[in-house]
Amino acid sequence: MVLPRLTGALRSFSNVTRQDDYRGESSDLMNKRSKLREQVLESDLTWKKITQFVTGIVDQKEHEAINEGLKEILQAAKQIVGTDYGQEAVESAAVFLLKTFYVKESVGQNETRAIKQMFGPFPPTSATTACNAAYRIVSLLSHEKLNGLSQLFQENGEEDKVLFGKNVIFSFDMYELEKADDIPINGSIDIEDQLTLDF
Amino acid sequence: MPVLPLDERCVDHKDAVSGKLQSVPALNPKRAQSRHFVVYLPPPASCSPALLEEFLERSEFIIQDLHWLLSLPHDLFWCQVIFDESLQKCLDSFLSNCPRRYDLHPPLPVAAQNAQREIHRCVFLTFLRMSTHKESKDHYITPCVFGEIIYNNYLFDIAKLMDICVLFGKGNSALLQKMIGNIFQHQPSYYQDLNDSVPTLLQVLCSILDVFGLQQDQDLVEPQKLEAQKRSTPLEMPVQELKDAVLYFCDSSSTLWAFLDIFPAASDTFRKHDFLSRLSNFYELCCPELENAIIKRKFEDKSMQTDLWRRLSHSRKKILETFHIILSNTCLQPILEHRAENIQPYIEDVLQVLTVLLPDRRFVCDYDELFPVAEDLNLLQQVSPTLDETRTSYILHGVQGAWADTRRPI
Known part of the structure; x- marks a missing residue:
């Protein structure tokens, strides 16, 4: 239940605020997910670029294993996204999965939450498949080549950006209830109720 | 450069449709x-x-x-x-x-x-x-x-x-x-907005009184309908309603105080709306009734009684502090800091405010306990040797009378 607030009255009854509605309908989250998918689709980092990059930095003899891993990730992406959104959406989901798992050995809570945020509920086995495939691909890369892959992801991501106010010392303190005297025991503040010895 | x-x-x-670069305002x-x-x-x-x-x-x-x-x-x-x-x-x-x-x-x-x-x-x-x-x-x-x-x-x-x-x-x-x-x-338009907001804030105080059935007839903006039911008092109203209203009171007093504490320059705007006497009237009508109800009512859950008491005490203190911030910033500080060449109107203001609030006897006692009135009067006497002693004595007697009426030791 929403608590009545002083500022709620100002928002409702005065003419000095913008009138808005903040009920936060459930469609809010769905719209956000589809917006996120759109953003991934618009990213310059395509599945084709990644496959070319990865196969380009490993020896010919490892191509088969690498391709197998990439295929599994693409397949997992298809299961998570579904086929309704077309090949482009599946490929962008595959980019997202590889980016999520390339430095992970298993599917943790953060990864599960990240995938769910992007695509909504999904089959857990698909995430495990993608994670295992990403792990196998990465194990074929030298430290230097893995750095190259990291750089590819970072160039197209939002990492390493400086946040405004990072040096601001912020306090989480909030106003609390002040200390109060105890309730008068069996007492009353009514004058007529007060004990008198004046018989 | x-x-x-x-x-x-x-x-x-880069234009989204044509893909061509064009010069546009940065905003x-x-x-x-x-x-x-x-x-x-x-x-x-x-x-x-x-x-x-x-x-x-x-x-x-x-x-x-x-x-x-x-x-x-x-x-x-x-x-x-x-x-x-x-x-x-x-x-x-x-x-x-x-x-x-x-x-x-x-x-x-x-x-x-x-x-x-x-x-x-x-x-x-x-x-x-x-x-x-x-x-x-x-x-x-x-x-x-x-x-x-x-x-x-x-x-x-x-x-x-x-x-x-x-x-x-x-x-x-x-x-x-x-x-x-x-x-x-x-x-500066925000000052005008603040000015336009104060009536709504005062209306919130009225609505709290109304919920507690404590609205006085002269406070009513509109005539009451004949069939309108009289609101139940804090002693009679359902516990949940009492609790919600105390929470509203707590939020309102805390928010008002927090704003004025951070931005005391808003005090002048509040004063223009006779906010001080409205605040002391509100306190006088609301707090003793609520205290009485919380003490006397039988609560199934004792922790709720303690919680409501604590919230009420907190709210009372915030109202008293809000009053003090406004009085201090509009009258006392200008006198202390010699901000004005002629401090007489400010002195007159303090005397006027203190005189007007004397009938709100419970408020007077509680305010005096937290911010002793005698100290403020003493300050006035120091800066204005020609201060009318009859008026200061009248105020001090009024405060003493209020303490005696509420049977609390000074």
Whole structure:
């Protein structure tokens, strides 16, 4: 239940605020997910670029294993996204999965939450498949080549950006209830109720 | 070469349709990203896993988006802030819905606590960035244009400023004082908005009295309908209603106080509306009745009685402190600091205010306990040797009489 607030009255009854509605309908989250998918689709980092990059930095003899891993990730992406959104959406989901798992050995809570945020509920086995495939691909890369892959992801991501106010010392303190005297025991503040010895 | 202010700069922008580069004003809706910020909802009251998960998911979206926003360069930050309505809704929903520490709220799981804290920090930093026209030597907005931008786009309004004070004021008061001072300095229209808001704030006090069935006939704006039922008093009303009304009282007194504590320059505006006598009247009508009810009523849950008592005591103190801030800033400080050449009108003001509140005897006692009236009168005598002693004696006798009436030792 929403608590009545002083500022709620100002928002409702005065003419000095913008009138808005903040009920936060459930469609809010769905719209956000589809917006996120759109953003991934618009990213310059395509599945084709990644496959070319990865196969380009490993020896010919490892191509088969690498391709197998990439295929599994693409397949997992298809299961998570579904086929309704077309090949482009599946490929962008595959980019997202590889980016999520390339430095992970298993599917943790953060990864599960990240995938769910992007695509909504999904089959857990698909995430495990993608994670295992990403792990196998990465194990074929030298430290230097893995750095190259990291750089590819970072160039197209939002990492390493400086946040405004990072040096601001912020306090989480909030106003609390002040200390109060105890309730008068069996007492009353009514004058007529007060004990008198004046018989 | 000096860098132009953001509001005068142009940048090259790639047209989405033609793909051609064109020169556009730096502050331009085309440069804002369609991000779709989600609205903030408070943590669930129950620990249902599904509700908690939804809260965490929503929080994660907000945190990511605010991190992204705060990492934007100055020009893109302002484009987003001005032209993305979903961002404004997100920020305002946080201010409206974020639980205050004095609200009743069950403890949260650690994950939810952490999410809540990070949103809290990011929202503050966002408002901090929005409240300054000069971020650095090269990144600034012309001050008067800054004032227009924040006002015309409702980036700040009186309700938001009050929420900001109550949510962030405790630990960040110095920074907040600068922020709010800056906002009022660059956009004086906020003083007019504050002036227009005071009647609504007074109406809130009336509505609290009304809920408690304590509204006096002369306070009623409209004539009562003949068939209108008389409201039940705090002693008779259902416990849940009593609890809700005490929570409302607690929030109202805390918010009002927090705003004036951070921005005491607002006191003059409040004074214009006869706020002091309305506040003492409200206190006089409301607090003794509520105290009596909380003491006398039989509560099935004793902890609720203690909780209501604590909230009432807190609210009482906030009303008294609010009164003191206004009196102090409009009359006492100018006398102390010799801000005015002629202090006589201020002295007259203090005497007038203290005289008028004498009939509110309970208020007088409680105020005198926290802020001794004799000390203020003593100050007046020091700065004005010709002070009319009859008037000061009248006030002091009035205070003593109030103490005697309430049978409390002075």
